[in-house]
Amino acid sequence: MNQVPEVFPKNPKWEGEGKSRIPFWAYTDSDIYKRELERLFYKNHWCYVGLEAEVPNPGDFKRTVIGERSVIMTRDLDGEINVIENVCAHRGMQFCRKRHGNAKEMVCPYHQWNYSLKGDLQGVPFLRGVKRDGQVQGGMPKEFKTKEHSLNKLKVATRGGVVFASFDHDIESFEDFLGPEILHYFDRLFNGRQLKILGYNRQRIPGNWKLMQENIKDPYHPGLLHTWFITYGLWRADNKSALRMDDQHRHAAMISTRGNAQTKNEVTTGITSFKESMEINDKRLLDIVHEDWWGEPTAVMMTIFPSVIFQQQVNSVSTRHIQPDGHGSFDFVWTHFGFEDDTPEMTQRRLIQANLFGPAGFVSADDGEVIEFSQSGFEQKPYHRALAELGGYDAENTEHMVTETLIRGMYEYWRKVMEI
């Protein structure tokens, strides 16, 4: 007659075939997290590394991560982009400590093994030993071949100035990975114009990394949690909108067109975060200018599973890199950019609108907070489950935002890959 469930299930099972009731242990179990790293970040997926504009000159490098593995993006002396793993072939040292820089070669300071910017081992001190009194002392065995000891080189894909990489050299092409529909929205943003880096924001969010993907696959919350969005019509349930996925339902685009600001109607009635009388003192915070490349949508939020989110919300554009660190924490790195042909006024507009986003953003500081408290809820009762049943039980593209279909799509894919 004991109705109290076991709080920490020993052999957790996902009950039934559905994708709409996500067990809390999917966010709290460390073994599942390791399997995610293995299957989602280290195999068969293209992961975000950075923008080519971050390494504009030969010798430029940027250190970043894929999952929890440290990698270095380099532009070699031929001008090509490489991604190499930051682990010395000798004793495994994570040798590169700078976040960015320019160098002719990569040198591990421990024993000075040095590598080209492509990751090839170039030299090993005392390779042939030391000559003393006509005798050769020590050195590597004569079978040792430097060309067999390069750094781990990742497969690299670049498109529109964005760099992705994979540890898995048998992976499908980046274009096939995205699928034609998501690729269309990718190319809309990264359409070949030269990108200009505006800067970084970094935040450490004490929540499971999947919650960030879900947050940007969730059009339910922005018109409720984010007062600015609803009040100024930037994101509202009655905006013209569409939700699109690739055919495996792992990536998505939430597409929205700004509606009539501050219009009170059935969508805003009863929503406490709608502030009819809210006025901003300095209108430059919302000085929105239409750009030709947008076409109609004023906002397209793309989730490229598992590692990155591409944001266009009016004139603010950024990449948001998800860097998981254990089951209950991830780092969220924002790279805001513009385009080389932006006027100074447009650059200022993008920078001012950046006040809406990032760790202090008017509409995204609270995303980090709700993720933290979701995680706290999961940790306290891992036997329970989250509900994603707005709009039904299936995963399909829709022409509206009153649905959690993209989250269901992601978990359909997650269950398949994770075999859960």
Add this chain to the structure above:
Amino acid sequence: MDLQTFIALNKLYADYAATIDAEDWDGWSEYFVEDCEYKVQPRENFERGFPLATMWFISKGMLKDRAFGISETLFHDPYYQRHVVGAPRILSAENGEIHSEANYAVFRTKLNGESTVFNVGRYIDRIVQTDEGLKFKSRFCIYDSEMIANSLIYPV
């Protein structure tokens, strides 16, 4: 700089910290002239010449908008803030404008939590004399703690 101005400058730094620690956000905007600039920026962006800031406000009106945002629009976990600000280091005082800097540390204390070092950095200030005393023409908070512990809601 005369002693009177030096004392006024020290008072400005102390009062500013006390005002934001008291969560008086309207009071916070009153430390600035109308045509002002306030920036909270990671040191990385500052040193590499990237213009992006975590907060960037270019008028007193924008500071008031932030004050409204803090109290009315942003959902966040409650926390206390406590500033420890070093003595101002005066770089120049010419043509009615003082350029000064000071190191700061902000401790954050959440309910039921320990006090943690939340944000550490340097104020870079331009200060002018007005009828109501010294006010900030600009205050840049350039912070070393680039990895923000989740969200940054209050001004620094």
